[in-house]
Amino acid sequence: MNQRNRHLTDAEANTAGTAPGELFRDGKIHSDAYTSQVIFDLEMSRIFHRTWLYIGHESEVGQEGDYRTRMMGRQPVIMVRGSDNVVRVLMNRCRHRGSVVCEHSRGNTSHFRCWFHGWVYDTTGRLAHVETPEAYGDVEFSYENHGLTPAARVDNYRGLVFASLSPDGPTLAEHLGQATVMMDVAIDASPAGQIMVDQGVHRTTFRGNWKMVGMDGYHPNVLHASVWQILAKRANKSFRDTYSDSDRAVRTRAFSNGHVMLDNMQQRLSGLDKRLDDLKKMPGGEEYIAAMRGAYEPARAEALIASAGDPHLGLFPNVQLIGNHIRVIQPIEPGLTQVDFYPTRLVGVSDEINEQRLRQHEFFYGPAGTVSPDDAEIFERAQIGMKASFTPWIDLRRGMGLEERDPAGSISGGITYELTQRGQLDAWKALMEEA
């Protein structure tokens, strides 16, 4: 069997490699962490089949029977709102012979039927029908014990549904910690404090490792110069570098458990007047500003309007809140990753403002956008280069020792500091070392 393509079982993976966490130490990471099938299999079992993963948004399954199919690591799952109005995350796997029972990516149904032998499950996952059950005879078999297996834990933060395949471990609230303060920035851009995920999805792939979809404030001036040039042209200004370590209005920031952000809240706030002017030219803009001032304290309303719902936050390991979208990272192989971008709609905001948000999203992101295609390209170049093994260590020490600890507990630094990468990899290391 081709060793590279052979997947380890979770049990095998757990005994392979004695100290995978050592691949990240002293601010450096070994390329094997990005290219090795053994490490990838360990990541599946120790990270993706254990910690909290973002699954989807409640609004995607607004009605009873609404479902979406998703992946948790290697496990196909169904997020479904059952006939009892409870949102569940169920293994998409017939309890008989293992076929997926839901072959569509989205829809509404009263039942999930396996078309191999006709077993039927209701939308709560309960086994409702078995063809010719009498053949089980004396075999101990009960419908109650053969429902679709639920994820061990499901929880939700303000509509964002997370699940974990481990019955033990930190609660979702403990896992997210203070990062929820920044999640609120994305949600409270709506005066109703509510977002909807009902405008479709950009699905993309790149031939590189999932961890490259990090949070990096060092690259935009270089990799995305073509984008800043367009924005400068539109604003009738000359092009200049956007990010500088001496600018305290843009910072890298790391919370606990690998959640990190490019904190541009202060920079956004300094653009508040322009943002207000732009909004006032939009149908519904004055009403939006008034609604925000009615819903939040004055300083909070200004910060939320200025930030336009973009906390630029990554929640380890599989979701980011950036721009006007929720970004989901799905590892497929060591050198293959799927990235899905779900644009968000703000509740209580005019159709025109929401449409403008969609068009802004398309300009930056998706397969035909500006920023994400160049990101995908450079991730692929990195994946090729990392196959060279003579100098395998990747140096992520920018800003190491220069970080500041903030009163609220996060760590921050200059915008080009690699403390965001180190923050994510600290969480990676902790999970990888915990067999």
Added chain:
Amino acid sequence: MNTPDILRAVEQFIFLEAKHMDAHDFDRWLELWDSELSYWVPCNADEGDPKRSVALIYDDRGQLEDRLMRLKGKQAFAQTPRSRLMRVVSNAVIEGQSATEVVVSSVFSLGEWRSNHETHWFGRNLHTLRITSDGFRIRQKKVMLLNNDGPMPNLTFLI
């Protein structure tokens, strides 16, 4: 023009468009468009309301010119080096016709070669062409990709 004549003229026009796209000839391609234009590549489904659904591309003239400005520059790294492209456009059907406009549907099969990797794209076009004394101009173009609901690599060339 009678129907066979206009079909032949329309086909020649969309073949010429395909040639410019394959050659990354952004300036000549843009000259084929009308002054006011709509360029729509839907996402997730062939139909839908682009005001409420995300698109792969939904450009007016200004947005399209910005897109071309970027692709023509040296810093659109997703196209450095550029893809080699070859497409076959076929199955043209006149879907509607007036004194000033003609609507034509067609299909394409497009091979992309880049970074030692071949990607095969398929799609259906719907062109709304304005008839001018100087030939056709593209008023609207809608491209319905076969895989528009699936994960896809970069789509950073003319489609």
